[in-house]
Amino acid sequence: MAxxxxxxxxxxxxxxxxxxxxxxxxxxxxxxxCSKCSFMIRNYDFMRHAVTTNRHISHxxxxxxxEALSDASFKILHGDVTTEKHESSPLSIFIRxxxxxxxxxxxxxxAAVLLAAIIYAGFLSTASSDGTMDTPIAASDMERTxxxxxxxxxxxxxxxSPAVKEKDVVLKTGRSKIRTLAPTYIGxxxxxxxxxxxDGKIKVSVxxxxxxxxxxxxxxxxxxxxxxxxxxxxxxxxxxEVIRGLVEVVDSFDNSVTPLSEKMSKTYQISPEKVxxxxxxxxxxxxxxxxxxxxxxxxxxxxxxxxxxxxxxxDSGKKGAALQLFIMELERGxxxxxxxxxxxxxxxxxGSNSKIIxxxxxxxxxxxxxxxxxxxxxxxxxxxxxxxxxxxxxxCTQYIDEFPRGYKRNEIMELMNDEK
Amino acid sequence: MxxxxxxxxxxxxxxxxxxxxxxxxxxxxxxLIKRYYTKVSATVYRIFGYDSEAEDIVQEVFMELAKxxxxxxxxxQFSTFLYRVSVNTAFRxxxxxxxxxxxxxxxxxxxxxxxxxxxxxxxxxxGERAAMVNSVLKTLSxxxxxxxxxxxxxxxxxxxxxxxxxxxxxxxxxxxxxxxxEMYDKIFGNMKKQR
Numbered sequence: 162m163a164x165x166x167x168x169x170x171x172x173x174x175x176x177x178x179x180x181x182x183x184x185x186x187x188x189x190x191x192x193x194x195c196s197k198c199s200f201m202i203r204n205y206d207f208m209r210h211a212v213t214t215n216r217h218i219s220h221x222x223x224x225x226x227x228e229a230l231s232d233a234s235f236k237i238l239h240g241d242v243t244t245e246k247h248e249s250s251p252l253s254i255f256i257r258x259x260x261x262x263x264x265x266x267x268x269x270x271x272a273a274v275l276l277a278a279i280i281y282a283g284f285l286s287t288a289s290s291d292g293t294m295d296t297p298i299a300a301s302d303m304e305r306t307x308x309x310x311x312x313x314x315x316x317x318x319x320x321x322s323p324a325v326k327e328k329d330v331v332l333k334t335g336r337s338k339i340r341t342l343a344p345t346y347i348g349x350x351x352x353x354x355x356x357x358x359x360d361g362k363i364k365v366s367v368x369x370x371x372x373x374x375x376x377x378x379x380x381x382x383x384x385x386x387x388x389x390x391x392x393x394x395x396x397x398x399x400x401x402e403v404i405r406g407l408v409e410v411v412d413s414f415d416n417s418v419t420p421l422s423e424k425m426s427k428t429y430q431i432s433p434e435k436v437x438x439x440x441x442x443x444x445x446x447x448x449x450x451x452x453x454x455x456x457x458x459x460x461x462x463x464x465x466x467x468x469x470x471x472x473x474x475x476d477s478g479k480k481g482a483a484l485q486l487f488i489m490e491l492e493r494g495x496x497x498x499x500x501x502x503x504x505x506x507x508x509x510x511x512g513s514n515s516k517i518i519x520x521x522x523x524x525x526x527x528x529x530x531x532x533x534x535x536x537x538x539x540x541x542x543x544x545x546x547x548x549x550x551x552x553x554x555x556x557c558t559q560y561i562d563e564f565p566r567g568y569k570r571n572e573i574m575e576l577m578n579d580e581k
Numbered sequence: 582m583x584x585x586x587x588x589x590x591x592x593x594x595x596x597x598x599x600x601x602x603x604x605x606x607x608x609x610x611x612x613l614i615k616r617y618y619t620k621v622s623a624t625v626y627r628i629f630g631y632d633s634e635a636e637d638i639v640q641e642v643f644m645e646l647a648k649x650x651x652x653x654x655x656x657x658q659f660s661t662f663l664y665r666v667s668v669n670t671a672f673r674x675x676x677x678x679x680x681x682x683x684x685x686x687x688x689x690x691x692x693x694x695x696x697x698x699x700x701x702x703x704x705x706x707x708g709e710r711a712a713m714v715n716s717v718l719k720t721l722s723x724x725x726x727x728x729x730x731x732x733x734x735x736x737x738x739x740x741x742x743x744x745x746x747x748x749x750x751x752x753x754x755x756x757x758x759x760x761x762x763e764m765y766d767k768i769f770g771n772m773k774k775q776r
Contacts (some may be wrong), residue, residue: 240647
């Protein structure tokens with residue numbers, strides 16, 4: 162095969178590195194044989210890696226500086242409350258002054274006195290992982306604090322035996338923090354390895370790297386791999402909403418593991434049956450088709466992914482099984498977007514426009530985070546809305562917004578204009 | 582039963598801030614600074630690079646915080662508010678200090694180092710790498726530099742960067758894109774010439 166001589170442009174390399182460009186077979190061949198292009202890709206990755214990894218410097222605070230900084234900034238904090246206008250040391254002078262030899266001895270002396278007081282209060286200060294210093298406070302400070310501050314929100318440890326905690330209580334366990342957003346039944350497990358929760362709503366903030374688990378009604382275990390999320394548990398359902406980071410929900414019913422990343426949420430039905438049913442309705446028409454399909458044999462590779470098995474089922478003419486397998490891939494697999502594409506294709510072939518709309522609404526997060534098939538999926542969604550005579554044109558407008566140079570843009574614009 | 586009286590180190594950030602502002606409690610203010618000094622330094626160093634000037638920016642962040650603490654609306658975490666103050670202060674500082682006359686001597690040095698490392702003749706120390714990356718980043722315009730650092734190093738989303746820098750999403754994306762391209766050209770374009 163004749164090799165294509167066109168070298169990759171830097172724009173293509175950037176897009177490829179971001180995962181926005183899928184290399185066509187001839188491009189892959191070209192890169193394999195072209196030292197210039199492979200060198201450019203390696204260089205770009207190298208540069209990006211250098212930018213990302215080489216600016217993380219751990220820095221430990223200098224007590225003297227903190228005290229001096231506190232003195233100076235505290236005056237600014239109360240600049241218009243206290244009448245200290247006679248003091249002619251503006252911010253810039255202070256900042257320069259810190260490094261200059263005139264102010265330095267004075268500030269250092271002040272800081273040394275304050276530092277001595279802090280060391281006296283607690284020599285064994287512990288540095289928590291988020292970089293804050295937990296210094297034991299002097300008794301006099303505690304008294305003064307109690308008098309001057311009366312807010313009810315106090316951090317306490319998670320109770321050893323589960324109990325109902327009121328709304329807006331902050332509970333501490335290790336480095337992590339749990340805030341109750343509604344009255345919640347919560348406590349530590351007997352082995353002290355996880356937090357037990359029944360009904361209620363909590364917001365959890367966990368330091369990255371902590372092994373932190375929350376057990377919901379002896380069935381679900383939420384393994385925390387990241388930083389912040391909300392759990393809402395009632396007698397019928399249980400939902401997880403991830404604000405930041407990554408969590409895993411383990412369902413002991415079938416040992417399924419569902420990873421949820423930032424801004425994702427999932428609701429489970431708490432019932433003897435399995436998790437909530439997904440909106441893949443099995444209509445009468447499909448049942449009839451399944452009857453015909455059952456006459457053929459289904460060949461699937463046992464250890465293959467749901468997606469591969471689904472495709473194999475489709476090849477065997479088992480559309481119903483294929484649909485189920487694709488849905489499984491959508492739920493638990495890695496290639497969610499591809500699975501969404503396959504399911505929508507089956508529905509499109511059936512002419513089930515309402516099912517396509519229903520599917521895209523249910524897996525909107527997969528659709529929106531998609532890269533490879535997003536354009537096709539939006540087009541399919543747009544046509545489905547048009548054919549189903551739906552008043553909603555979300556997918557059409559999303560397509561126009563996100564793919565201003567999309568190949569179906571004009572057609573969809575016309576479609577929308579005609580309807581107007 | 583004896584009532585538990587919380588110490589300063591057990592208090593929430595907002596409680597400390599209230600104490601510092603409403604009750605003029607300097608110890609609460611010091612505790613707050615102590616709590617966040619490391620985080621602010623880390624943010625500033627990541628954005629600005631480890632430099633003697635970075636120390637000044639860290640101090641400026643807390644001065645700025647003192648000025649605008651009264652404007653904190655409590656609709657977000659204090660740490661988020663402080664992060665915004667840190668980024669904005671660093672951005673202002675970069676805008677103020679970045680001159681167009683920055684000579685690219687450091688880039689040439691970087692190219693040499695990269696060439697050595699790529700050939701396996703020498704493995705660069707982490708500090709050297711950091712200095713190297715800073716050198717090239719400093720040659721970018723403040724807008725591009727902030728955008729690429731917030732995106733690549735701080736791992737913020739385009740939307741978050743757009744909110745922080747008060748620039749449209751598309752503009753932020755093109756700044757990141759152009760910054761990457763410019764950095765690539767500066768590093769590897771020079772390398773090619775040298776060959």
